Amino acid sequence: MRLPPLIIGDLTIPIPIIQGGMGVRVSTASLASAVANCGGAGTIASIGLGFFSCKKDAAFIKEECVNLLINEIRQARALTKGVIGVNILTAVTNFAELVRAAVSESVDYIIAGAGLPLRLPEFAKDSSTKLIPIVSSGRVAQLIIKSWKKRYDKLPDAIIVEGPLAGGHLGFSKQEIESRKENALEKIVSEVLAVTASFQRSLKSTIPVIAAGGIFTGADIGRFLKLGVSGVQMGTRFVATNECEVPQAFKEKYINAKDEDIILIDSPVGLPGRVIRTKFVDSLDKNHREKFSCIYKCLKPCDVTRAPYCIAERLINAVNSDKIEEAVVFAGFNAARVKKIVPVKELMAELVQGAEHYLDEGS
Ligand SMILES: Cc1cc2nc3c(=O)[nH]c(=O)nc-3n(C[C@H](O)[C@H](O)[C@H](O)COP(=O)(O)O)c2cc1C
Known part of the structure; x- marks a missing residue:
C-alpha cells in the first residue's frame, strides 16, 4: 500500500x-x-x-x-x-x-x-x-x-x-x-x-x-x-x-549519545527541555547562576532578572563546533538510536x- x-x-x-x-x-x-x-x-x-x-x-x-x-x-x-x-x-x-x-x-x-x-x-x-x-x-x-x-x-x-x-x-x-x-x-x-x-x-x-x-x-x-x-x-x-x-560536532553528539545521555533540564524559560548531556548541562544545579546581559528579550516567559543563564546563548553555542560542550543541545528521547x-x-x-x-x- x-x-x-x-x-x-x-x-x-x-x-x-x-x-x-x-x-x-x-x-x-x-x-x-x-x-x-x-x-x-x-x-x-x-x-x-x-x-x-x-x-x-x-x-x-x-x-x-x-x-x-x-x-x-x-x-x-x-x-x-x-x-x-x-x-x-x-x-x-x-x-x-x-x-x-x-x-x-x-x-x-x-x-x-x-x-x-x-x-x-x-x-x-x-x-x-x-x-x-x-x-x-x-x-x-x-x-x-x-x-x-x-x-x-x-x-x-x-x-x-x-x-x-x-x-x-x-x-x-x-x-x-x-x-x-x-x-x-x-x-x-x-x-x-x-x-x-x-x-x-x-x-x-x-x-x-x-x-x-x-x-x-x-x-x-x-x-x-x-x-x-x-x-x-x-x-x-x-x-x-x-x-x-x-556542524559535525552537533551531529556527533547524536551519534555518540547513549540512552543515559538524553536528559531533561529546567530551561530558564520555565519549561522542561530535552537535551543531550554536555559539560555545561552537567554543571547545572539548583544554585547555578550566571551573570549575563540580555540585549534582546527573545522569549516572553524569560524573566531576565531570575534566569540562571541565557538559553539563546547556550543554543547558539550548539552550532559553534568549538563550544559544543558549553552548549544546550536539544534532542528527542530517541536520539541515542541515531x-x-x-x-x-x-x-x-x-x-x-x-x-x-x-x-x-x-x-
Ligand atoms: C534540535 C531541536 C530543536 C527544536 N526546535 C524547535 C523549535 O524551534 N520550535 C518547535 O516548535 N519545536 C522545536 N523542536 C521540536 C521538533 O520540531 C519536533 O516536533 C520534535 O523534535 C519531534 O520529536 P522527535 O525529535 O522525537 O522526532 C526542536 C527539536 C529538536 C530536536
Missing part, C-alpha cells in the same frame, strides 16, 4: 511527513528544501536566525530576524517546488512580525507552538497559508478551536499533537513526563482525535491531526497512521542528515518503505 498524502485543505503533501522546525539554525532552507524535494514538508525554524548578527541592539536584531527569515524562505523556494513552511514559537516577542513576514512570502503553512497561538489568525489574515497549532492535550486543542472559531470564524487547518518524547522545549511538566511513560503520545492523539471528530460533526469541517514526539521508524509512522492521524512530524532523525546545516548521518533522500526512502511495510503487514 502506498502511503496516503497529507491533505490540509487545498494543500497536498505527497508524503505525510513534516520535518519539524528546529530553532537556532538547525532547520534552515537547506534541510527544509531537501525534505520538500522528497515529497515531505520542510519547515524552516524562525527562532534565533538573527541572533548571530554582530550589531547587538534590540531593534536591529528584531529586524534582522525578520529579514533572515525572508531570506531562508526565498532560498528554500529557489531549491524546491515542494511544500515549505515556517515554525514560529508563540512565546517569541516578535511573533506578529514573523507571522506577517512568513505570510507575505506565501509560505505553505505556519506551525506555532510553545504557548497558545490564540491570535495567529489575526496576524495571518487574508492569506492562504495554512495555520497549524501545536498542542499537548485534547483540552488545549479544544480551547484553540473554540477561540479561533469565536474570534475569527476560523478553524485550525491542522493540529500537531506533540507528546513528551519530543526534543527541545516540552509542553509538559517534568512530573507529567515521568508519570506518563507508557504510550503517552498515543493517548493524547486519541484525546485530540475525539475533540476534532466532535467539531467535524458539528461544523462539517475536517481538521487533520498530526503526531509528533518520539516517532523514529517507518513502522512508528504506520502505527500512528493506523491510529487515525493524517501525518507525522519528526525532528531528531532529520538532525542526522547531510543537509542539516549544524547511528549514522545519511542524506535526506535515504532517510525519507527508509521511512516510507518502513511505513508502507507496516501498513501492508498490519503490524
